[in-house]
Amino acid sequence: MVKYPGGALIPLLHVDRREHGSIRIQLVCALRKMIVEGDLAAGQRLPSSRILARDQGVSRTTAINVYEQLTSEGLIFSRVGAGAFVSEVLEKERPSIPALNDQEVGAIKPRVAELSQHASEQYFPRLSHPENPRAFITGIAAFDQFPMALWSKLNAQFWRKPRNAVLGYPDAAGLSELRRAVTVHLRANRGIVCDAEQVFIFNGAQDAFNRIGNMLLNPGDRVWFENPGPIGARNSLITSGAELVPVPIDDEGLDVAEGLRLSPEFRLAFVTPAHQHPLGVTMSLRRRFELLDAASQNGAWVLEDDYVGEFRYSGPPPPTLKSVDTTGRVIYVGTFSKSMFAALRLGYVVAPSELAPVFRRIAEATMQGAPTSLQSVMARFITEGHFTTHIRRMRRVYAERQTALTEAAAQYLGGLMTVNPTDTGFQMIGHLAQGLDEGELCARSAAQNILISPISRFAITPVKQRGVILGFSAVSPRNIEIGVKGLAAILRQMQAEQG
Structure with a gap:
């Protein structure tokens, strides 16, 4: 690294003022990383706090606080009248690790518990939690009613x-x-x-x-x-x-x-x-x-x-x-x-x-x-008493949305999907007409911002039940109707492609 009387030049060190985080923390983290990774060698002189402040466009106080933080961590030390230097302690403690080529790096596999290593996606599927309510998300309360x-x-x-x-x-x-x-x-x-x-x-x-x-x-x-x-x-x-x-x-x-x-x-x-x-x-x-x-x-x-x-x-x-x-x-x-x-x-x-x-x-x-x-x-x-009031109110809201889904399904999904009404919970099951594939329907629906899941996703071993899950709790009656119309259009297209 190039040196000069004012200390090391650190061209890669800079402050990003678009970040919301503290400027002091940015500088501390950047310098700490350079020291730990060896980019700033043991014994190397750092710029004075005045020069660091000028180069980075920050206050002298900020620069002093940065050096004080790194000194407290043992990464740098100061000599009166000479300036700040990278500590040799880290260099002495850093183990010597042979460099690996790309092929050797690619061959390294993380060590995890045997259970995690062999757990399959089928047996141990990922959880997913969509951020925004939409038809027909499951398991989420009505945000608009809270x-x-x-x-x-x-x-x-x-x-x-x-x-x-x-x-x-x-x-x-x-x-x-x-x-x-x-x-x-x-x-x-x-x-x-x-x-x-x-x-x-x-x-x-x-x-x-x-x-x-x-x-x-x-x-x-x-x-x-x-x-x-x-x-x-x-x-x-x-x-x-x-x-x-x-x-x-x-x-x-x-x-x-x-x-x-x-x-x-x-x-x-x-x-x-x-x-x-x-x-x-x-x-x-x-x-x-x-x-x-x-x-x-x-x-x-x-x-x-x-x-x-x-x-x-x-x-x-x-x-x-x-x-x-x-x-x-x-x-x-x-x-x-x-x-x-x-x-x-x-x-x-x-x-x-x-x-x-x-x-x-x-x-x-x-x-x-x-x-x-x-x-x-x-x-x-x-x-x-607010919880009891809230539960009573939400029962009415969810009953209205359950009815909206039942009625929309009867109006638009005839011959395409049969939706079984429910008297409890947040979701219903839609059974597809003969020959229609639930996996394909879920994929096509996702492309139209309609979220449904096949029953098979929740099965450990194959089950006889076939169909998709339609949540209604987080969706307004109007959006339920729009979602059902969207499903109907997709199903009609799938049916037409089958000839």
Whole structure:
């Protein structure tokens, strides 16, 4: 590198004023990178702070702060009257690594766990979360209906509390106010009687599934899993090392008899009984008791994912598994991300009394909990009655959108697709006319900004059900009609091409 009395020339060092970040941080990071990578050699003299300030067009104070930061990190040192120099300490500690040619670099593969190395896309599919609601996105609440002003008001009130109440770590098991609020909500709305010591707050249901899998499963443990079933929960249990047993779904929900035939001994069963994901079936009472009996006989646990249990549009809802469990085998998982908004990332678990101490020990050993602000605001949202009001209002909104999809399908999709109505949840299944391919329809729809997924995407092994998933919760009735018309045009084109 070229040198001169004022220190090294550093032609590649510059400040990008289009960046929103601090100029000081830009300079610190750039100089740190040059020193660590050896572009600035040990012992090399750096420009004085005055020259650095002039060359970069920054204040002298900024230049001094940059050098002070690098000095505190041990990367440079100063000599009185001589200037700043690159430290030799890093050069002495830097290991000698032989250079690799392009072929050798290409041959290097990252070392990961065996499970991750061999997990296939078919068995371990990627999750996808589109940013903007559109027809026919699934699993997202209606952004346009959320009471933003009220939520903002409660949030502002939280931040006016004393600092020690808002800036510290929450209880690892969850904020006590929210845990108590959850017990009241569940007793009134889901028939679940529990105390706050059984409730644990997580960063969404997905986080809960990960923790439960790690707590309860050993590598190779057999887990009954709905087939087709939710991808996120599937991936969480796979990463715990479980051996998933795909159990088929029929009109009554999980086929317990088939599960016993496939794997008489199992450690855990995962189910979505209120609204099976993705098929939308509600598990019958007979199947619920069969499942509880099978779990009791095996000493197994049942993981109940009640992700949209609050939203039913006709008739009384069937009881949750947790509310009829007399043997203490059901672990209940709920989420506010579906009833409120996706970015909230708040979920909760109601653990059986036998497991509650285990959950508490693991929480205290490994978790710091969800953000206090979100937990506190959510607790007030529930205790002040806003949550109940919101749920009632959203039931009306979603019922209107479900009707809009049903009516639009009847008007525009005749002979092309049959859409099965649902009385709960956020989505319906569309069954294609004979000869039409669901994969091709999904690809063509995506090109037209219409989002649908085939049932097969959610299956571990091939399933008999064929069709696509049509979400309606996040889409206005007008956009539902536009989306259905778009699907109809695509299907007619596909049908015409078949001759």
